[in-house]
Amino acid sequence: MNERAPSPWRTALTxxxxxxxxxxxxxxxxxxxxxxxxxxxxxxxxxxxxxxxxAILARHEYDNDLLNDYLDVSAPKRLGAETTRVYRAxxxxxxxxxxxxxxxxxxxxxxxxxxxxxxxxxxLAGVRVLSHKETPGLGDRIDExxxxxxxxxxxxxxDEPPLSRWRVKRDGGDFDQFTGATITPRAVVAAVKEALxxxxxxxxxxxxxxxxxxxxxxx
Amino acid sequence: xxxxxxxxxxxxxxxxxxxxxVALLGxxxxxxxxxxxxxGLGLGLATTAVLLLSNLSVSTxxxxxxxxVRLPVFVLIIASFVTAVExxxxxxxxxxxxxxxxxxPLIVTNCTIIGRAEAFASxxxxxxSATDALAIGFGFTAVLTLLGASRELIGQGTLLxxxxxxxxxxxxxxxxxxxxxxxxxxxxxxPPGAFMGLGTLIALKNxxxxxxxxxxxxxxxxPTPQPEQA
Numbered sequence: 001m002n003e004r005a006p007s008p009w010r011t012a013l014t015x016x017x018x019x020x021x022x023x024x025x026x027x028x029x030x031x032x033x034x035x036x037x038x039x040x041x042x043x044x045x046x047x048x049x050x051x052x053x054x055a056i057l058a059r060h061e062y063d064n065d066l067l068n069d070y071l072d073v074s075a076p077k078r079l080g081a082e083t084t085r086v087y088r089a090x091x092x093x094x095x096x097x098x099x100x101x102x103x104x105x106x107x108x109x110x111x112x113x114x115x116x117x118x119x120x121x122x123x124l125a126g127v128r129v130l131s132h133k134e135t136p137g138l139g140d141r142i143d144e145x146x147x148x149x150x151x152x153x154x155x156x157x158x159d160e161p162p163l164s165r166w167r168v169k170r171d172g173g174d175f176d177q178f179t180g181a182t183i184t185p186r187a188v189v190a191a192v193k194e195a196l197x198x199x200x201x202x203x204x205x206x207x208x209x210x211x212x213x214x215x216x217x218x219x
Numbered sequence: 220x221x222x223x224x225x226x227x228x229x230x231x232x233x234x235x236x237x238x239x240x241v242a243l244l245g246x247x248x249x250x251x252x253x254x255x256x257x258x259g260l261g262l263g264l265a266t267t268a269v270l271l272l273s274n275l276s277v278s279t280x281x282x283x284x285x286x287x288v289r290l291p292v293f294v295l296i297i298a299s300f301v302t303a304v305e306x307x308x309x310x311x312x313x314x315x316x317x318x319x320x321x322x323x324p325l326i327v328t329n330c331t332i333i334g335r336a337e338a339f340a341s342x343x344x345x346x347x348s349a350t351d352a353l354a355i356g357f358g359f360t361a362v363l364t365l366l367g368a369s370r371e372l373i374g375q376g377t378l379l380x381x382x383x384x385x386x387x388x389x390x391x392x393x394x395x396x397x398x399x400x401x402x403x404x405x406x407x408x409x410p411p412g413a414f415m416g417l418g419t420l421i422a423l424k425n426x427x428x429x430x431x432x433x434x435x436x437x438x439x440x441x442p443t444p445q446p447e448q449a
Contacts, residue, residue: 015288022284022292026299033303040310048313137405 053087053099056117056126062089062096069211078198080104080111080191088207095120095207098199102130105191108183109133112142114191118199120207123160127153127192132184139184149176149185158196166193225350232354238331239362239417240424245329248322249363250413254374257381259367261315262322263360265304269326270335270359271352272300277340278348284341293336294327301327315384331359366416374408376401 006014046067053066070087073079080103087099097120102113112132117125127150134140141147152175158166167173168186177185238244245266253259276296284292305323308316316323326332335355340348372378376397382390406412 011285011287015285018284019288019291019295022295026295029299030302030306033306037306037310041306041313044310044313048317136408137403 052101052115052128052130053117055128056099056115057089057097062091064088064090066099071206071209071212073202073206075198075202078194080106080194081113086206088211090207095204097125098203098206099125100195103191103195105187107132107134107187108139108181109135112184112187112191114188114195116192116195118196118203120204121157122196122200122203123155123157124153124192124196126151127188129188134184135181138178138181141178141181142184142188147178149178150188152176153192158193158200163193166190224347228347228350229354232351232356233358233361234424236355237358237362237424238334238355239359240421242331242334244331244334245359246417248325248329249359249366250410250417252319252322253363253367253370253413253416254408255371255381256364256368256379257315257385258318259363259365260360261312261385262319262326263356263363265308265319265323266326266329266332267353267356267360269297269300269304270332270356271349272304273297273332273336274340274348274352275345276300277336278343278345281341289341290333290337293333293341297332297336298327312384318381318384331355362417362420366413366420370407370412370416372397373404374406374412375403 050067066087066089069090070085072083072085074083076082079100084100084102087101089096089099097117099115099117101115103116105112105114110133112134113130115128115130117127119125129143129150132140132142134142142150144150161174165172165174166189168175168177168182168189170177170182171186173189175185175189236242239246239249248262248266252262273293273296277293280292301324304326305316308319308323335351339351343351368378371380376399378395378397379390379393382393386393404412407416
């Protein structure tokens with residue numbers, strides 16, 4: 001044995017010190033990266049959200065700060081989600097539409113998150129899919145990138161078609177199903193119908209409630 | 220290191236030791252995200268960036284880190300860089316980040332990266348390690364892109380769909396629809412398509428190696444035994 005071999009304690013401590021040093025260094029790197037990107041990430045999130053909202057309700061139809069005029073409501077029976085954020089679009093102070101995100105439908109393979117826009121007169125401004133896990137090629141035709149089916153909701157209301165015909169055609173309603181996939185469109189149609197029913201009961205008065213202020217906002 | 224050395228590093232990384240086709244490493248992200256060209260390319264570039272950063276750092280510190288703790292140190296370095304890359308993608312490639320989802324943080328678990336850190340960067344100078352990272356990274360990216368392109372083409376009859384996610388709005392027009400009435404082959408988009416596609420690519424690579432091997436061109440040891448030797 002080499003008599004100059006360092007003691008095991010020394011070896012272990014040096015190793016721990018080296019590891020600790022790199023842990024600090026790695027954390028510092030992540031911290032710097034976070035600081036450098038946090039603002040940009042928040043902005044990207046806002047832009048992405050605004051794009052979603054504007055796909056439902058065109059930019060020229062409202063003039064308020066949509067991203068900061070919202071309420072969080074909890075109506076799991078009607079809207080499917082524990083909390084749904086309701087954005088309130090106004091033009092010159094007058095109510096234009098509510099945009100609900102998310103409205104959750106129970107699809108063939110899990111939750112389908114929808115964003116639903118309802119005009120003040122109770123007609124649909126539009127419906128889009130935010131996320132889903134439906135079968136590619138079958139149920140995923142609810143996605144507007146795959147098929148225009150979801151665009152067919154625009155302009156519909158509880159009167160047009162009448163409430164009893166808010167079903168897919170196979171169930172005696174007015175809405176197309178897909179070849180090989182009935183469960184998915186059935187779930188979406190039912191969820192949109194429930195959202196409209198919720199709006200009829202709750203919606204119009206929500207425009208009067210003062211806007212919610214983000215509790216965890218910085219500054 | 221001589222020019223021959225660098226040439227060998229590059230050729231090995233891109234071809235003879237291609238991580239996806241020969242080492243068969245990093246297959247989980249490879250299979251999962253290659254349902255379109257842009258997704259494959261995006262994850263390939265992210266992986267290459269992490270690989271380059273980790274090889275550079277590991278090579279720089281190779282004399283200071285004791286062998287007993289080198290692997291934890293490498294993992295720390297890689298995890299830090301992956302998190303940084305993830306944040307950057309979230310900030311500037313928001314939609315692509317949403318599509319690639321969990322597979323960006325999972326770059327940490329891509330064995331290629333710790334593999335190159337341990338097998339190459341911890342034993343070689345900085346410049347050689349950087350070259351190795353780029354060669355390996357582009358080799359991996361090429362396979363991801365090729366597999367993504369073929370699955371997209373066979374599966375939905377398009378190429379470069381979603382190019383704007385990576386290259387900005389101007390690239391939206393790059394999408395090529397080969398045949399608008401193409402019904403699509405679902406199998407190619409679904410996970411089995413990834414296995415079949417990758418298998419085909421590996422077979423093609425072995426065929427090419429064998430072809431050049433028989434012509435007497437000097438090649439690195441082929442991964443498959445030559446029939447006459449077997």
